[in-house]
Amino acid sequence: MITWGFPPFVDSMNDFMHCIIAQICPIIEENYGIHDERAAMRAKKNFLLVKNQRIEQNEHLSEKAKARLGKSKADNTLKAYSADWSDFSDWCHYHGERDLPARPETIVNYLNDLADDAKANTVARRVTAISENHMAAGYTGKNNPAKDALVRTAMEAIRREKGTFQQGKAPILMETLYVLADCFGDDIVSLRDRALIFLGFAGAFRRSELVAIQVEHLTFTSQGLVILVPQSKSDQLGRGTEIAVPYAPDPEVCAVRAVQAWLQAADIHTGPLFRPFTRSHSLRDSQLTDKSVALIVKKYAALAGFNPASFAGHSLRRGFATSAAQHDVDALTIMRQTRHHSEKMVHRYIEQGNIFKENPLNKMYKK
Numbered sequence: 001m002i003t004w005g006f007p008p009f010v011d012s013m014n015d016f017m018h019c020i021i022a023q024i025c026p027i028i029e030e031n032y033g034i035h036d037e038r039a040a041m042r043a044k045k046n047f048l049l050v051k052n053q054r055i056e057q058n059e060h061l062s063e064k065a066k067a068r069l070g071k072s073k074a075d076n077t078l079k080a081y082s083a084d085w086s087d088f089s090d091w092c093h094y095h096g097e098r099d100l101p102a103r104p105e106t107i108v109n110y111l112n113d114l115a116d117d118a119k120a121n122t123v124a125r126r127v128t129a130i131s132e133n134h135m136a137a138g139y140t141g142k143n144n145p146a147k148d149a150l151v152r153t154a155m156e157a158i159r160r161e162k163g164t165f166q167q168g169k170a171p172i173l174m175e176t177l178y179v180l181a182d183c184f185g186d187d188i189v190s191l192r193d194r195a196l197i198f199l200g201f202a203g204a205f206r207r208s209e210l211v212a213i214q215v216e217h218l219t220f221t222s223q224g225l226v227i228l229v230p231q232s233k234s235d236q237l238g239r240g241t242e243i244a245v246p247y248a249p250d251p252e253v254c255a256v257r258a259v260q261a262w263l264q265a266a267d268i269h270t271g272p273l274f275r276p277f278t279r280s281h282s283l284r285d286s287q288l289t290d291k292s293v294a295l296i297v298k299k300y301a302a303l304a305g306f307n308p309a310s311f312a313g314h315s316l317r318r319g320f321a322t323s324a325a326q327h328d329v330d331a332l333t334i335m336r337q338t339r340h341h342s343e344k345m346v347h348r349y350i351e352q353g354n355i356f357k358e359n360p361l362n363k364m365y366k367k
Helices: 013-032 063-069 075-094 104-114 120-136 149-162 174-181 188-202 207-212 255-266 290-303 314-326 331-338 343-353 360-365
Strands: 218-220 224-229 241-246
Touching: 075 104, 075 120, 104 120, 104 149, 120 149, 174 188, 174 290, 174 314, 188 207, 188 255, 188 290, 188 314, 207 290, 218 255, 224 255, 241 255, 290 314, 314 331, 314 343, 331 343
Parallel strands: none
Antiparallel strands: 218 224, 224 241
16 A cells, blocks of 8 residues: 655645646646746745735725736746745745744755755845745835845855856857758748747847737838837836847848748737647647747757757847857947846856957967
């Protein structure tokens, strides 16, 4: 007879089923494009950044005001905070500690356990999630345990010990596009993937921006394509921006022609530009998930003979910035296409792009 045991932080079959669902949902989403924002944000009852009871039960707020207050943070940010808070809450439950409000010592002990396996930047993000949830519960200023000097000191020690350098994914460079171009077929799935990869590179799009593009956001001109980005990670207030992608001299790597070919083959006139397929290769009406971008990039990286583990959705955006730097494009011009507000990350791309070009050994070898 087999006896099933629950993990230490699971008390009931109901909790156990929620754990199973949390594991299965991402698999379904990645393979079939099925996406449920609320399911992705299921968390502990005291995760207050979604359905904050302090807001929901405030009789002085109108329903419209409550709805808008619930949209103060992007869905992707809420999903990340939800996962981070769940991890902290589970740790507290297992160790018999209170998570809300937590004591500074509890947070420090959790961070030190987490730091055994996690990077310093991951640990810092957990602190932010814990802090944000405490603020949502009304613990602000000195009453927020995540802001305590003890927590700050712990983070300084973790950063000093582990370092903060982030090894990013490999960039898909301009020359890489030619290698990938040989991997696309003539079927409708390949046409979609070709358009997605080429446009993702040419527009230096984030994954979330790329899958959010609607056909109504596209304007074709004699010079190329203009894409409206109504809202993005760096434009949370939705001021909107337009990205221009000119026709490439070589049709083999032209993003504009690739998008035109995809639209014609898929017969799409409105709605999401990039969509998932059913098992029978019928086109869905919904948009691709941002995780699908990473899977598509990895697929063609593998077909081209690269290690797929080295690539991700961000490889397109990073590849544009690095390639631009290699072609002596200045930082401000790169920033106009990437929509970076800070030069810090752009200069990092420029340094990476010129790591061989401006290497002192090049001059030494010529002697």
